[in-house]
Amino acid sequence: MPRLSVVLEDFFNIDSFRLAKVIQSIETPVYVYNAHAVINNLNFLTATLSSLIKQKLLIRYAVKANSNNSILKLVAQHGAGVEVVSGGELRRALRASIPTNRIVFSGVGKTREELEFATNEQIEQISVESIEELTLLASLSKKANLCLRLCPNITALTHDKITTGRSCDKFGIALDQLPDAYSVLKANPQLNFLGFSVHIGSQIQSTEPFRETFKILAKLLRDMPGGLEVKRLDLGGGFFVPYHDHEKPFDWKAYAEAILEELGDFQGELVIEPGRFLVANAGVLLTKILYIKKTSEKTFIIVDAGMNDMMRTALYGVQHAIVPVNPSQDSQTQRVDVVGPVCESSDYFAKDIDLPLDLKQGDYLAVTCTGAYGASLSSTYNSRPLIAEVLIDNKRPYLIREAISADYLSTFEPIRLCHET
Ligand SMILES: Cc1ncc(COP(=O)(O)O)c(C=O)c1O
Structure with missing residues (x-):
């Protein structure tokens, strides 16, 4: 014991x-x-992944995992930005002095007020989760940096209640709706399209669902319509944490290999959004x-x-x-x-x-x-x-x-x- x-x-x-x-x-x-455990987790993650992949890596800590002001300050002091999912979390991030150019805002139900707030603050990235949200964002007529969050229809092989990337889940834009999203983007030059984001679930042990998701991203990159350039891919979070001695840690090497093999040609920057893994x-x-x-x-x-x-x-x-x-x-x-x-x-x-x-x-x-x-x-x-x-x-x-x-x-x-x- x-x-x-x-x-x-x-x-x-x-x-x-x-x-x-x-x-x-x-x-x-x-x-x-x-505090040391949080810092060690962050340093380990940054060092391990950066040594294995080719792209520039940005870490955006998922605030929902632990939103205490001191934890946010700690991760920010050690180089990470944050991923928020509500106006409340965005305010917390700002109160913790996290620079706006290190804040990603996801969530399926952002209100007009929250989108106005995020655009006024000119945050790094809004992860747009539906055509309806994109249309609302466009109607604000303000500059907005955004990724389209995709629903890749992948089963993450984790607990049903923390699976977020299947077509029956409420998150992200279905792949067959992307042409509509591209049309809105082209018609609204104030919308600064950065690329795509995904997040298929939490506490994911096998790296296979990640690999399947990367394959879908790679295909999208090949099929991009003219006039839209993908500058970043936000791969989300979801990395397995052992809760008991007999459980194996997440295989970061296999995860990095999946990135190298499926997305190795991508020349833009990569973002990941670890929550659980850091804290x-x-x-x-x-x-x-x-x-x-x-x-x-x-x-x-x-x-x-x-x-x-x-x-x-x-x-x-x-x-x-x-x-x-x-x-x-x-x-x-x-x-x-x-x-x-x-x-x-x-x-x-x-x-x-x-x-x-x-x-x-x-x-x-x-x-x-x-x-x-x-x-x-x-x-x-x-x-x-x-x-x-x-x-x-x-x-x-x-x-x-x-x-x-x-x-x-x-x-x-x-x-x-x-x-x-
Ligand atoms: C969009 C998004 N990114 C990142 C995370 C963090 O996930 P995890 O704590 O499993 O790394 C979540 C968690 O639900 C999320 O919804």
């Missing part, structure tokens, strides 16, 4: 003593991130054991974190590895379900896992690999607070988000007439 003390010393760069102090000074549940393994969710409830059938470890704090298990049925914060002196284990306090049966983090027998009320557990789609997916369901976030940087813990209480949120619930009759 992995021990968090090992994780802490080798990975979090902080000793158990200081972690204990973090836990004492900030109430659990709390997310704790390691997932850089975070843990620390939670306290409230009760150990034994029934004739099960032992439930009831913790103070709930599905509202970390939705991934309830949403996708995936389990994260859970480790005790203090290493056990006892080698014996017990089979348990680790569950939250929320009034839903889907409120669990793990079922039938083995944890030390000597765990007791008041001990702490760490739900590992929760840096991505953890805090950013959380809610206040059951009138629970949005929990605090801590970043460990250079062995020092910083509070990077205060908990936001349900009491505070309820102050935004006045009763007043929306308009005078």
Whole structure:
């Protein structure tokens, strides 16, 4: 069983003593991130891919994975830009001082206001997801840098709920609608066509779906109509992250080979939009054991974190590895379900896992690999607070988000007439 003390010393760069102090000074549940892990992931990705492919590579971190201001600043300081999917994320990026020429804006439902905002800011790229959106963008009569996000009709061989590139999914422009898109582009010279973007899903382990997508892009490049030049290809994100020891890391070499073999002749720049890969393994969710409830059938470890704090298990049925914060002196284990306090049966983090027998009320557990789609997916369901976030940087813990209480949120619930009759 992995021990968090090992994780802490080798990975979090902080000793158990200081972690204990973090836990004492900030109430659990709390997310704790390691700045070095984020930087290492980013540097590894940049170095590995740049050494294997021919094109200039631009990394645009997918903000939705973890949108904390400090995380955005961290990735920006280390050379990445960002990919946003709403006006709110765009504002976050600007607040984190990310230069507008390093911001990509995707999303199927951008409003007129969001498109106006993005064009006023002259951001690097709007990834346009439908002919209807393109027509609206054109009607603004403003200069806009854009890619056409394609729906390549590729099955990404991942969880159904995070598959985004099939023709039955809502994302991107169908290939047979591209002639219509080209017509709008030609009729509107203020629209600066950069190229194509794709994003076929998340947590994709096999590189084959990526390769199939690159083949489609390569064919499009060969068939481009006169007057439209492809200067960039945005290949999206979706790179697999192992959540358990037995899972193999993403094969970056095979991914780069697919780029070389299918898109090797492309002379423009390449963009990728990693989210999970940069932050997932850089975070843990620390939670306290409230009760150990034994029934004739099960032992439930009831913790103070709930599905509202970390939705991934309830949403996708995936389990994260859970480790005790203090290493056990006892080698014996017990089979348990680790569950939250929320009034839903889907409120669990793990079922039938083995944890030390000597765990007791008041001990702490760490739900590992929760840096991505953890805090950013959380809610206040059951009138629970949005929990605090801590970043460990250079062995020092910083509070990077205060908990936001349900009491505070309820102050935004006045009763007043929306308009005078
Ligand atoms: C357009 C786009 N790019 C990038 C990502 C990041 O995906 P991942 O976190 O799997 O790398 C997403 C996630 O949904 C996305 O929708």
